[in-house]
Amino acid sequence: MRVKMVLPALTEALSPYFRPIKYSLFPPLGLATLAGYLGPDDQVELQDEHVEKLILDDTPDLVVIQVYITSASRAYRLADHYRKRGAHVCLGGLHVTSLPEEAARHADTIFRGPGEDTWPAFLADLRAGRPRARYESRVRTLEGLPPVRRDLIKRHLYLVPNSIVVSRGCPHVCDFCYKVAFFDGGRGFYTQKVDAALAEIERLPGRHLYFLDDHLLGDARFAAALFAGMRGMGRLWQAAGTVSSVLRPRLLESAAACGLRSLFVGFETLNPEALRAQRKAQNLHRDYGAAIRRLHDLGVMVNGSFVFGMDEDDDSVFDRTVEWAIENGVETATFHVLTPYPGTALFQRMEAEGRILHRNWDLYDTRHVVFRTRRMTAETLESGYRRAYRDFYRWRAIFRGARTKDTAGGRLRHVAYAGGWRKFEPLWDLVIKSRRVCRLRPVLESVLSGFGRHPADERGSAKTGRGEGTERDVA
Secondary structure, rough: OEEEEEEOOOOOHHHHOHHHHHHHHOOHHHHHHHHOOOOOOOOEEEEEEOHHHOOOOOOEEEEEOOOOOOHHHHHHHHHHHHHHHHOOOEEEHHHHHHHHHHOOOOOOOOOOOOOOOOHHHHHHHHOOOOOHHHHHEEOOOOOOOOOOOOOOOOOOHHOOOEOOOOOOOOOOOOOHHHHOOOOOOHHHHHHOOOHHHHHHHHOOOEEEEEOOOOOOOOOOOHHHHHHHHHHHHHHHHHEEEEEHHHHOOOOOHHHHOEEEEEEEEEOOOOOOOHHHHHOOHHHHOEEEHHHHHHHHHHHOOOEEEEEEEOOOOOOOHHHHHHHHHHHHHOOOEEEEEOOOOOHHOOOOOOHHOOEEOOOOHEEEEEEEEOEOOOOOHHHHHHHHHEEEEEEEOHHHHHHOOOOOOOHHHHHHHHHHHHHHHOOHHHHHHHHHOOOHHHHHHHHHHHHOOOOOOOOHHHHHHHHHHHOOOOOOOOO
16 A cells, blocks of 8 residues: 655745744654554655655555644645545544544544544554544553654654654643643543653664653653663753643752753743633742753753733733743743634633634634734734744843853853854755755754753763763764
8 A cells, every 4th residue: 555644834834934943853753653553565655844845746545644723724735636636535633633524524534633543443444445534532542552663754854853752642731722632631641651662762863852742741750760761871852841840859850860951841921810811720839930940950951932912911921021031041932922723722712702813724823813812902912922032032132041041151052052043044944955954963962962061961970970971972
């Protein structure tokens, strides 16, 4: 069977704000994971439209497309194209789970929720000649998964080809979160067995890992065992966690000791009332500043996430947030316009209030206002969002943030990381177009290492007799 798996480009790939480096960072693993269930005689191709041009004149037997909200229009066009060419077309992903009836108009088969149980069932039905039109995921386990088909991933097109996922979902239920419905509203948080996760890490070449888990620290017992098993592997890695997990005693120290160098943290807002309104209880009564200090004391950089446009926000929120992030030495920040994704509690609430402006999914990209705002105009919200990015990544702001660090190495790393992420866009674009982005991986690893000895390395050396980062060559 000839199988084609496609990750369509998000709409923002066509916008002036598109940043090629963002999508050349690491390969998504959803489709490569499903490919592991295919047979040895199946001919499989995986294409990521963010980093390569799609081939559309082929004639596969089966086409599988992963759909996000701002890639929905593109995904549907591709699905219609291949159905006309005689392929059996499958659609799955977050958007399909949220709006199955919409997706079903463009597919022979749709999938709701994760595919660990439904995808192998579909393959058996397809080979028997009786595929169903819809499959609903019911099982929540990662036991018995086949290895991810990493041979299908074009490693040279990504800065960090070693992306990895060892858990699914998140134990929290924030109202604006796109993935809550996909993973059963927080009830669907589950992990791999520790030994299986460690075996997957061992199989990855090179030194640098990027954990794509929504909340790697969500199960403290699993995370602690994983970090203990990673000690001595010599890895550098990045991941995502919450403020509450950062403040949890001992867990962060274990993460840093086995190579954590950068953590994405969803601060979202500095306003407790806004946190309550969005049911982000895990951030309430938490000292954000203390969380950042803990990370920095361990040599871990912070990528802070912030959302503008909650009903409690007025037009002072942009300057206050940016100033707070700079004063606290946040190395990189991502800003978002609040977006009510279909399938979320936020969307349901705003739809009931008549506040949803339209269903042009191309604009549900956290850059545009798609709902009726309360305490500021849509124009003010969008312009404030853009200004926040400009102000946070001005050179003087980057140097101000760097001065919060106690050491020359920490200050240099701050400037290199923040400046490299936003200030050298033409260089990134040139390297990506030449298909040589992987050549810059040693530079990234040097920045993550901190231009010298790392606080966690010294603790690890004292306990194990060796420092991290000496046992494995850079890929």
